[in-house]
Amino acid sequence: MAFASVSPLYNRLKEREERNLQSAVLLRTLVVDEFLAGAKDMALQIASRTRARNLLISYNQGEINKEEFIAASTPIIEDALNQSKDLVGISRLDANSNLAIQVGKRIPPFLGEIPKLNTNEAIVGRPIQLDGEQYLVVGAPIINSNGERVGTDLVLLTTFSLQRIVKDYLGLGETGETILGAVDNGEAVLFFPLRDSTQTPSDLLKNTIEKTVAGDTGLLKDENRGTEENVIAFGAITESNWGIIVKMNPNELYASVNQEIVKIAAIVVILSLLGTVGMVLLLRPLAGQAIIKTDELEREVEEKERLLTEKTTALELEQNRRILVEQVLQQMDELNASSRQVAEAGLVAGNSAKKMLNLVEGGTAAVSRTLEGMNMLKENVRAIAKQTTSLSQSTQEIGKIILLVSEVANQTNMLALNAAVEAVRAGEQGKGFAVVAAEIRKLADQSRNSTARITSVLAEIEKLIHSTVIATNEGIKTVAQSVQIAQETELVFDSFRDVVSQVVARSQEISLSTQEQATAIQQVVDAIKVINHERTTLIMRKH
Known part of the structure; x- marks a missing residue:
């Protein structure tokens, strides 16, 4: 577990060195800004x-x-x-x-x-x-x-x-350097030669200078043929349209990190071997004292001197071991804190995913309710269409009846006209019958006019019914399309819910795994502390 934890520690140490490089850019930026501000103040004072x-x-x-x-x-x-x-x-x-x-x-x-x-x-x-x-x-x-x-x-x-x-290479080793540049007529230019005396910037430097002139700050890694050639930190000079860059070879930048990682890896092995070596070094003098005879005073003095030398060596080794243990404990504490931060981040991500899952489930339920409403609306529209069709058929039947009434009125009118003619022929005896025939004729005319008006109204009703049938048919099509869209949306929400559920599960697994890692690291730290305490106590008793 300890060896597995070295990788995140290595990345954190690299990030520390990269932050140091960015700090170097910031420091030099402040110095250049101060120089330029002083130059401007001097010019304004003269003016x-x-x-x-x-x-x-x-x-x-x-x-x-x-x-x-x-x-x-x-x-x-x-x-x-x-x-x-x-x-x-x-x-x-x-x-x-x-x-x-x-x-x-x-x-x-x-x-x-x-x-x-x-x-x-x-x-x-x-x-x-x-x-x-x-x-x-x-x-x-x-x-x-x-x-x-x-x-x-x-x-x-x-x-x-x-x-x-620019030429102050303090903290930049043998490969680091500071670069000042600007953009002139669309072309990135360097103010001073590079450390290798070249004046022409690479494409990466050109692009970086353009970023700095635009006001950007950050860190870039120059990768060439799969290997990092340079690590570049850059920033903008606020007192002008200049840019500043600090670049360094990664082998030199991360040299101390690599040494620390090698040291930490070696500590784990040393800790297991050092106990045995220390015990041997401590017990050997005691065993020697048990078997050495004290017949001659000179041999006794030499033996004591040898024992003193061995004890001194053992104490020095113990002191070095204690220093190494303290360094390991410090690194383990950092690993523990980092693991707990990752665990907390995983927990937060899991909670966020759960909230998203709840929202997705709510959206799925809303889509389901919308789909149910669409289906009900579809059935209602179909019922309206069916009733409209029935109404159209009833209107047609009424038209037939009106046509029959109109024919009866026409025949009645003809009969009333014939009756009036016969009444005229009858003379005085037919006058009363002529009055009745005239009234019947009037009623027949009124019936015929009414049937004409009813026929006209029925024609308008037929048109409206036809329009209603067309509208309801279009409504049925629209509702069907809406239902299909709602069904597709429901399927999308279902798929999204499955994905979010997997994210929640993975986040929980990551959080749990990281918590277990943090617990294991803490156990290693506690065990090292116990071993260190017991060993120190044992050595104090022997000395």
Whole structure:
């Protein structure tokens, strides 16, 4: 179990070294940021000198000519130039960004970084080459008392301090190095040569520089042909659009980790052998004393000296063993804590999976209820369709009856007309019958008109019934499709529930296994402590 626990410990130790590498990036980032902030402050202080600024304002307004401006401004700017050994040149531009005065080393105009008009902050460009040397150009706006831009200072600084930061390999061993870079015209560039004197970055370094310029931070492992060539930590420089990288060979980065792991693995073997060796070393003097005869004083003295030497050696071994045991106990405690953290994480994952399972089961139940409702709706729609069909048939029967009534009314009308004709022929005797025939004719006309209106209404009802039949048929199809979708959703939820159930089971198994591992590690720790205590007590008794 102890050997099986070495692997997570090894990974944690590697992560510790990787965090140390990231800490190295953070530390160097802070140093570079501090350097750049100091350079900006220096440039802004030069730009804010009141006397020199007022002279520039007068020059911009044409109150003094260029010769007068240069003569009056040169002593002030030279004094500013002497304030720091890193300052080697100052170029002051007028309100139109034209060179007004130059003191110290000249800065080519196309290499200067000029701040935008809407900013009052200084900016730092990437290092430039002048006469075979590298320099930094800091652009600082010159602002009057009204907050208006009246000019720009371009301050030239050496990169010696910056190079010292980059070339400080403290804590980076023989293969580690610090890299500063930026993106220029879409191409990643290095400010200074690498440790092997090369200036061209690899593709991985180019991609990493682009990440840092974008503001990203993190850790990358350069894998080439299946092996890790470099471990790279990177970060962004907040005071500029630069990026910083610290890379190191993994063999050197993890060397101490490998040594510790080998030591821990050896401790397990040593602990089992050391007890036997120690007992032999301790019992041998006692056995020697039991069999050595004390006839001669010289032999007795030599024997005592030998015993003293052996006891001293045994005590030294015991002290070393105690140190090793303490280291093992410390590592075991870390393993125990790590195992318990994993167990707790597994328990949390299991609880989350259980909650998800409950939600899935609730969703499955809801889908089942929806499916039942869909089936009921389907049956109701079918019943409506059936009743609508029956209504259509009844309406057709009513139409037949109305047709028959209409025919009877027409025949009655004909009979009333014939009766009126016969009444006229009968003369005075047929007058009363003629009145009755006229009334019958009126009733026949009214019946015929009513049947016509009823026939028209029945025709509209037939149309509505036909539309209703079509709608109910479409409703039946829609409900059938909805039922099918609900059934498919139910199957998906069932499958998802099975998967979540497996996740819950696996999480519980992982949590239980990790808890058992933590318990076993604790038992090993307790056993080592007991052995160490008993052995220490035994040695104290013998000495």
